[in-house]
Amino acid sequence: MIGFVARKVAAMLGTVVVASVVIFGALYLAPGDPASILAGGHEVTPATMAAIRAQYHLDEPFWAQYWHWVSGLLSGDPGTSMVLKVPVTTLIGARIGTTALLVAYASVLILVLGVALGVLAGAGGKVVDGALTAGTTVLMAAPAFVAAILLIWIFATRLAWFPVFGSGDGFGDEIYHLTLPALALSGGYLAYVSRITRTEVRAELAADHVAAARARGVPRWAVLRRHVLRNAAPPILAVSGVTVAGLFAGTAVAEQAFGVSGLGSLLVQSAARQDLVVVQVLSLLLVTAFVVVNVLVDLLNAALDPRLVKA
Amino acid sequence: MIVRRKWAAPVLALTLATTGCGGGAGDKPAVAETFELTETTPAATGDVESVTWALPSGEPASLDPARTGDYSANTVGTNLCESLLRLNTDYSTSPGLASEVTQRDATTVVITVRDKVTFWDGSPLTAEDVVYSLKRNLDPKLASYSAHVFANVASIDKTGPLEVTVRFRTPDVQFVPDLAGVPGAIIQERYATKAAAAFGTASGGLMCTGPFRLGGWQSGQKITLKRNDNYWDAARKARAATFQFVFLTDSSTLTSALLSGEVDGVYGAPAGGMATLRRTDAGKLYFGPSTETVSLGAVAAEGPAADPKIRQALDLAIDKRSFVLSVLKGAGEPLKTFTPPLAWSGSPAKSVYDAGYAALPDTSKADLTRAKQLVTEAAPSRRDLVIALPAGDQSLLQTATIAQAAAQQIGLTMTIKQLQPAEFAGLFYDPTLRNGIDFIATTGYLEVPGALYYAPGFVLPGAPFNWTNYEDPDVTKNIGAAVSATDPAASARAFVAAQAIYGPAKLQITLAESYNRLFLNKRITGAPASFSYISSAWAALVGTA
Numbered sequence: 001m002i003g004f005v006a007r008k009v010a011a012m013l014g015t016v017v018v019a020s021v022v023i024f025g026a027l028y029l030a031p032g033d034p035a036s037i038l039a040g041g042h043e044v045t046p047a048t049m050a051a052i053r054a055q056y057h058l059d060e061p062f063w064a065q066y067w068h069w070v071s072g073l074l075s076g077d078p079g080t081s082m083v084l085k086v087p088v089t090t091l092i093g094a095r096i097g098t099t100a101l102l103v104a105y106a107s108v109l110i111l112v113l114g115v116a117l118g119v120l121a122g123a124g125g126k127v128v129d130g131a132l133t134a135g136t137t138v139l140m141a142a143p144a145f146v147a148a149i150l151l152i153w154i155f156a157t158r159l160a161w162f163p164v165f166g167s168g169d170g171f172g173d174e175i176y177h178l179t180l181p182a183l184a185l186s187g188g189y190l191a192y193v194s195r196i197t198r199t200e201v202r203a204e205l206a207a208d209h210v211a212a213a214r215a216r217g218v219p220r221w222a223v224l225r226r227h228v229l230r231n232a233a234p235p236i237l238a239v240s241g242v243t244v245a246g247l248f249a250g251t252a253v254a255e256q257a258f259g260v261s262g263l264g265s266l267l268v269q270s271a272a273r274q275d276l277v278v279v280q281v282l283s284l285l286l287v288t289a290f291v292v293v294n295v296l297v298d299l300l301n302a303a304l305d306p307r308l309v310k311a
Numbered sequence: 312m313i314v315r316r317k318w319a320a321p322v323l324a325l326t327l328a329t330t331g332c333g334g335g336a337g338d339k340p341a342v343a344e345t346f347e348l349t350e351t352t353p354a355a356t357g358d359v360e361s362v363t364w365a366l367p368s369g370e371p372a373s374l375d376p377a378r379t380g381d382y383s384a385n386t387v388g389t390n391l392c393e394s395l396l397r398l399n400t401d402y403s404t405s406p407g408l409a410s411e412v413t414q415r416d417a418t419t420v421v422i423t424v425r426d427k428v429t430f431w432d433g434s435p436l437t438a439e440d441v442v443y444s445l446k447r448n449l450d451p452k453l454a455s456y457s458a459h460v461f462a463n464v465a466s467i468d469k470t471g472p473l474e475v476t477v478r479f480r481t482p483d484v485q486f487v488p489d490l491a492g493v494p495g496a497i498i499q500e501r502y503a504t505k506a507a508a509a510f511g512t513a514s515g516g517l518m519c520t521g522p523f524r525l526g527g528w529q530s531g532q533k534i535t536l537k538r539n540d541n542y543w544d545a546a547r548k549a550r551a552a553t554f555q556f557v558f559l560t561d562s563s564t565l566t567s568a569l570l571s572g573e574v575d576g577v578y579g580a581p582a583g584g585m586a587t588l589r590r591t592d593a594g595k596l597y598f599g600p601s602t603e604t605v606s607l608g609a610v611a612a613e614g615p616a617a618d619p620k621i622r623q624a625l626d627l628a629i630d631k632r633s634f635v636l637s638v639l640k641g642a643g644e645p646l647k648t649f650t651p652p653l654a655w656s657g658s659p660a661k662s663v664y665d666a667g668y669a670a671l672p673d674t675s676k677a678d679l680t681r682a683k684q685l686v687t688e689a690a691p692s693r694r695d696l697v698i699a700l701p702a703g704d705q706s707l708l709q710t711a712t713i714a715q716a717a718a719q720q721i722g723l724t725m726t727i728k729q730l731q732p733a734e735f736a737g738l739f740y741d742p743t744l745r746n747g748i749d750f751i752a753t754t755g756y757l758e759v760p761g762a763l764y765y766a767p768g769f770v771l772p773g774a775p776f777n778w779t780n781y782e783d784p785d786v787t788k789n790i791g792a793a794v795s796a797t798d799p800a801a802s803a804r805a806f807v808a809a810q811a812i813y814g815p816a817k818l819q820i821t822l823a824e825s826y827n828r829l830f831l832n833k834r835i836t837g838a839p840a841s842f843s844y845i846s847s848a849w850a851a852l853v854g855t856a
């Protein structure tokens with residue numbers, strides 16, 4: 001088991017290192033001179049430009065710049081925003097809680113509602129299945145920004161049940177403010193997880209051991225719990241893990257649409273302003289979150305099914 | 312309420328953009344959309360506890376006046392840090408933190424600092440603070456956004472207990488009106504030196520004299536202003552106890568927030584939500600005169616764009632009225648030159664400027680026959696042009712597409728090139744980045760009055776924006792006379808003479824002025840509707856309706 005964990009963690013670190021080079025390199029190669037952003041897009045003298053380039057090491061070769069960045073990251077100082085002139089740690093610190101809460105909220109919706117609807121569709125009658133299949137098709141087809149517009153129109157403007165925008169103050173208010181964003185964010189993923197669950201439940205229901213259990217007169221709910229769900233769990237869990245990991249990337253759209261102050265909207269704004277320092281750190285952070293969640297899911301699966309460790 | 316101009320669009324079926332947030336925005340009968348322009352909204356009748364205002368351009372990067380020069384930062388910052396002069400809704404100026412600013416001669420400006428003004432901390436405003444605030448714009452390390460305003464300044468000195476004298480290397484009468492904007496904003500020297508690089512940021516804060524003080528700035532969330540109870544001007548004391556700015560860049564979310572009343576007001580209300588906002592009973596959408604323009608700028612010293620005939624042909628090929636209808640949804644009007652009339656509407660020599668503007672040829676209607684003829688006469692060495700714009704700007708993309716279609720009609724091919732913001736910003740100081748580009752699609756505005764705000768930078772030899780190497784001895788002579796004349800009428804006459812020559816040369820193909828769009832919830836009023844908000848402590852006027 002220890003070897004398995006070590007292998008997974010090593011692979012994770014390798015992925016993050018490669019991602020850091022790719023992210024830094026992509027932005028290094030991006031068209032345009034970052035110094036012009038630092039100068040605020042206004043007329044400046046060549047001397048001012050030279051001073052800006054020297055201050056931000058923009059005049060040094062690629063690997064030297066990369067080393068400045070990585071050593072800064074490792075020492076806990078990812079730099080200062082080029083546009084806002086505020087430490088990146090301050091910017092992230094002020095927003096990470098909101099994004100974590102939004103991802104957690106959406107994850108709960110996906111896992112609870114997605115699995116429940118999938119089981120219902122798989123084990124329920126034809127009518128239930130048809131209705132849920134139709135519903136999930138719509139959900140899967142609607143991108144988050146369209147869902148956001150619809151949710152705002154129905155639940156914020158028309159019914160006035162929820163606020164149109166903002167992040168809220170205090171836990172209860174935050175949950176209240178994040179409900180619509182979490183729904184917009186989870187919609188497509190929820191449908192996906194419920195589809196997978198439905199397929200797995202169907203497959204298990206058709207299996208011989210389930211037929212045998214039924215024939216023995218085991219109650220319907222007990223069959224579902226003991227035989228169907230237990231066997232269907234690993235694939236559902238694997239899919240859910242990837243889905244939840246993917247939420248980190250999806251927050252950009254949901255946060256932007258609902259004016260939620262989180263890491264996703266910070267990424268969108270920083271990208272629009274070409275605030276490279278912030279974009280680099282956030283991109284790496286999102287990649288890391290994705291990889292870490294995936295590793296955690298692998299470990300959880302391994303714990304459920306020890307055969308995976310040997311593989 | 313002052314109604315200044317009225318303009319009815321031709322009878323046309325307008326395609327009204329649905330905002331997606333509903334309200335049944337859809338087809339409307341083909342009626343003439345009229346836009347009643349107003350400079351101000353009805354005065355507030357009482358104080359209000361709190362106002363929530365949206366910033367559609369997002370969170371300001373800084374509130375330090377040296378780093379203020381865009382919509383968001385100006386909308387917030389001008390309520391905090393006041394300037395030496397005040398900008399009025401008609402773009403005239405009146406005394407602000409300076410009780411008097413005198414253009415003593417062509418190269419000397421004397422500023423009398425107002426007595427008994429205090430900063431938010433209670434300490435008095437001094438001549439030293441004024442010298443410090445103006446001088447920091449000269450510091451290359453600070454790279455102030457206003458540095459260009461101070462380009463001709465030789466010295467800034469305290470010359471009396473409350474007197475500051477500015478001397479110039481070359482005459483520049485535009486300097487005085489510039490003091491009505493951010494370049495003339497005054498900050499406290501002691502606070503600014505102590506805060507150093509953090510000055511004006513969310514953590515560093517500010518120390519100024521305005522009707523509001525900075526109450527709080529939650530990075531990413533909101534900026535809160537609190538009323539300054541010891542404000543020096545009793546007549547302009549803030550009506551709102553708190554004024555809260557939220558950052559809403561998504562236009563559909565912003566429209567919904569205005570409809571639901573979660574946000575009380577916004578400058579630059581989303582064009583896509585205009586139809587819905589005009590109909591709602593939650594509040595009122597006002598249109599005001601503006602200095603905001605949309606233009607195509609010639610940026611190449613060689614090739615077709617450097618040929619005035621090609622520029623004139625392109626200008627004639629574009630129908631400005633349809634441009635206004637399709638891109639500005641009718642809320643604007645064609646312009647004849649790059650300096651919009653609001654720039655001089657508060658000047659004592661207004662009539663001279665107006666007559667000069669009226670005499671310029673009107674090219675708002677397309678004339679393809681004449682345009683094609685001009686292309687033939689010009690016989691350009693190549694017929695394929697490139698137009699660049701900042702990526703992601705939908706209305707500029709639409710503008711470039713219209714230019715492309717117009718070019719095609721007169722036998723020119725135009726390729727649209729979208730540039731990343733850093734690349735586009737780079738065009739303005741690095742000539743090599745302009746290689747291979749003939750035109751740029753761009754928007755601009757004047758945050759201060761003055762006919763001489765744009766012209767010297769665009770038409771004089773070697774000027775920062777004279778990218779086509781335009782040179783005309785009469786223009787150079789007259790602009791020179793205009794920037795050195797201390798008599799407003801003499802300056803206006805010289806300017807108008809220059810404009811009569813460079814205007815038709817179309818260094819900028821100016822398409823239109825875009826009206827200022829202000830939405831106010833029905834519970835509040837008082838905000839100026841003209842674009843003058845960009846440089847004035849406008850929020851102080853907002854109170855109960």
